[in-house]
Amino acid sequence: xxxxxxxxDRYRTFDDQRYAPLVKGVGxxxxxxxxxxxIEIDVAGMELAALLSLKVLILTVIYAYTAQAWNIMSGYxxxxxxxxxxxxxxxAYATQALVVDAAVNPWIGMLVGGVLAGAYGLIIGALxxxxxxxxxxxxxxxxAFAELLRFVVxxxxxxxxxxxxxxxxxxxxxxxxxxxxxxxxxxxxYYYLIVGFLLxxxxxxxxxxxxxxxxxxFAIREDERAAASVGVPSFxxxxxxxxxxxxxxxxxxxxxxxxxxxxxxxxxxxxxKNVELLLPAVVGGPGTLLGPIxxxxxxxxxxxxxxxxxxxxxxxxRIIYGAFLVAIxxxxxxxxxxxxxxxxxxxxxxxxxxxVSE
Amino acid sequence: MSADETNAQSxxxxxxxxxxxxxxxxxxxxxxxxxxxxxxxxDVDMTxxxxxxxxxxxxxxxxxxxxFNCISGAFPPTSGTVRLDGxxxxxxxxxKIARAGLARTFQITRPLEELTVVENAMVxxxxxxxxxxxxxxxxxxxxxxxxxxxxxxxxxxxLTVGAQKRLELARAVSTRPEILLLDEIMAGLTPSESxxxxxxxxxxxxxxxxxxxxxxxxxxxxxxxxxxxxxxQGKGIAFGAPExxxxxxxVIEAYIGGFDVDA
Numbered sequence: 125x126x127x128x129x130x131x132x133d134r135y136r137t138f139d140d141q142r143y144a145p146l147v148k149g150v151g152x153x154x155x156x157x158x159x160x161x162x163i164e165i166d167v168a169g170m171e172l173a174a175l176l177s178l179k180v181l182i183l184t185v186i187y188a189y190t191a192q193a194w195n196i197m198s199g200y201x202x203x204x205x206x207x208x209x210x211x212x213x214x215x216a217y218a219t220q221a222l223v224v225d226a227a228v229n230p231w232i233g234m235l236v237g238g239v240l241a242g243a244y245g246l247i248i249g250a251l252x253x254x255x256x257x258x259x260x261x262x263x264x265x266x267x268a269f270a271e272l273l274r275f276v277v278x279x280x281x282x283x284x285x286x287x288x289x290x291x292x293x294x295x296x297x298x299x300x301x302x303x304x305x306x307x308x309x310x311x312x313x314y315y316y317l318i319v320g321f322l323l324x325x326x327x328x329x330x331x332x333x334x335x336x337x338x339x340x341x342f343a344i345r346e347d348e349r350a351a352a353s354v355g356v357p358s359f360x361x362x363x364x365x366x367x368x369x370x371x372x373x374x375x376x377x378x379x380x381x382x383x384x385x386x387x388x389x390x391x392x393x394x395x396x397k398n399v400e401l402l403l404p405a406v407v408g409g410p411g412t413l414l415g416p417i418x419x420x421x422x423x424x425x426x427x428x429x430x431x432x433x434x435x436x437x438x439x440x441x442r443i444i445y446g447a448f449l450v451a452i453x454x455x456x457x458x459x460x461x462x463x464x465x466x467x468x469x470x471x472x473x474x475x476x477x478x479x480v481s482e
Numbered sequence: 483m484s485a486d487e488t489n490a491q492s493x494x495x496x497x498x499x500x501x502x503x504x505x506x507x508x509x510x511x512x513x514x515x516x517x518x519x520x521x522x523x524x525d526v527d528m529t530x531x532x533x534x535x536x537x538x539x540x541x542x543x544x545x546x547x548x549x550f551n552c553i554s555g556a557f558p559p560t561s562g563t564v565r566l567d568g569x570x571x572x573x574x575x576x577x578k579i580a581r582a583g584l585a586r587t588f589q590i591t592r593p594l595e596e597l598t599v600v601e602n603a604m605v606x607x608x609x610x611x612x613x614x615x616x617x618x619x620x621x622x623x624x625x626x627x628x629x630x631x632x633x634x635x636x637x638x639x640x641l642t643v644g645a646q647k648r649l650e651l652a653r654a655v656s657t658r659p660e661i662l663l664l665d666e667i668m669a670g671l672t673p674s675e676s677x678x679x680x681x682x683x684x685x686x687x688x689x690x691x692x693x694x695x696x697x698x699x700x701x702x703x704x705x706x707x708x709x710x711x712x713x714x715q716g717k718g719i720a721f722g723a724p725e726x727x728x729x730x731x732x733v734i735e736a737y738i739g740g741f742d743v744d745a
Contacts, residue, residue: 334614335612335614336608336612336613336614336617339597339601339604339605339608339614339617340605340608342594342596342597342601343594343597343605345596346593346594346595346596346597347592347593347594347595349556349576349588349592350588350592350593350594350653351577351594351605352555352575352576352577352580353554353556353576353577353580353585353586353588353654354580354585354605354606354609354653354654354656354657355577355580355581355606355608355609355657356577356605357575357577357578358577411596
């Protein structure tokens with residue numbers, strides 16, 4: 125018992141240090157960087173890699189990344205977006221259209237996509253917030269804007285309609301396999317690249333959270349009227365949240381389009397993509413920094429493994445997504461990352477009762 | 483100065499005779515508010531000078547909170563003008579009015595529940611600085627002032643009613659306003675908590691903050707206010723020193739059949 129308490133006290137002292145976030149960040153991303161090696165470690169003739177392939181790891185980190193981007197808007201400001209596929213798809217399409225049709229380097233296409241998505245986010249936000257859409261109504265509006273794009277792109281021959289784009293070879297846009305070309309000949313560099321993306325968006329999220337912007341976001345989430353009464357310009361700050369979130373989500377779409385061979389309206393703009401992009405944040409803990417990452421490591425591997433193992437049961441992965449969503453919303457709306465502190469509170473309550481009864 | 487400019491038709495032109503010290507901070511001129519068919523406020527005039535404590539009383543439904551909402555920008559008045567330090571603020575959004583130096587509390591407290599107590603106060607303090615450290619210092623000062631410093635790291639949603647009321651005050655005070663509008667901030671407090679609150683009001687006044695207070699506790703409001711403004715059915719019916727207002731026939735009439743004036 126006292127040993128546990130010593131450890132806890134040491135942790136609290138550590139947690140108060142200025143360098144604590146840095147140490148935690150380095151630890152977390154060090155672990156992520158080591159994962160491809162860890163899954164290949166042979167334990168009693170079993171490798172974790174048999175279950176958890178590098179491909180699943182990449183998918184997991186992609187969704188950790190998009191959930192982190194979604195979180196900046198929806199977790200922090202409380203404006204629940206159900207239409208982030210719009211931004212994801214814009215990023216994917218801007219990148220591929222520029223690469224394939226104009227031989228522009230994908231990194232430039234990615235930034236163009238980010239800016240376009242940010243602009244689209246501002247339009248959605250300005251319209252919705254001007255007309256005071258909130259809660260479910262706002263979520264439905266974002267979904268409508270995402271679906272709108274899917275229909276438009278499907279019917280635009282300039283963007284190759286329903287067929288979508290097939291990724292170009294690096295030489296088609298004057299590059300060779302490598303970081304500059306945004307294409308690699310095996311999966312490992314892709315994995316490190318998306319971990320790098322995740323690091324950037326997590327850093328941005330941390331900076332926001334630890335500045336007045338983050339505090340204004342949270343104040344808007346908690347009570348917009350109370351926030352306005354002490355000088356928070358909620359309309360402007362909600363727009364900032366949407367734009368930043370849309371920009372980073374589009375970068376995720378660009379990565380997706382450079383990792384997989386094809387993109388189509390019914391993949392990157394898919395109705396279900398909206399759920400996949402946000403679910404890790406909701407499961408892990410909306411509004412937290414760690415939640416989207418932890419959430420993705422719970423949700424994505426389970427559904428991917430289920431999908432590949434029971435491939436004859438069509439849509440099993442979606443059932444699993446649905447089950448996660450329902451369970452977490454009903455039983456733990458603050459997400460998985462809140463479990464340790466809840467357990468601690470429970471533990472202290474139980475012990476408190478014991479001490480009283482003694 | 484605008485005291486003698488008040489509309490001659492207004493019933494409460496009594497304040498024209500009163501000689502008040504200090505420069506004018508807030509002036510409400512002919513403010514009306516209509517909600518689809520209901521005239522909630524009708525041509526209300528009143529002023530608050532620097533360092534004054536003004537009580538705003540009236541029976542239930544008199545329009546006191548509606549007047550607060552019109553002044554603080556929760557919604558715009560349908561007619562009339564509100565000036566803060568001579569500048570027109572009516573029609574501005576709430577956050578701009580807060581930045582102009584007017585803060586308010588809400589009748590039903592609105593803590594930012596999942597934030598800590600100090601973070602609640604910091605939101606207000608960020609009006610003056612974007613630096614987190616400075617905002618934290620201002621916030622801690624106000625928490626110290628209202629007596630919540632020891633609860634700084636607790637979640638605001640877990641506070642008791644009394645503490646939530648003080649947090650409501652702290653959040654508004656950390657914007658360092660020129661004038662504070664307090665909407666029934668003493669409701670639900672124990673007698674000793676109420677006395678502490680009255681003491682805070684006096685200290686705020688000493689710092690040069692003007693207060694406009696809605697309160698149902700007549701004893702408290704008569705005790706603390708320099709002047710009292712009485713509303714009834716959306717109209718101003720009296721203004722004056724507490725002891726003269728309670729003897730005013732219109733005020734007595736307004737309260738009869740309502741509830742007792744135990745002052």
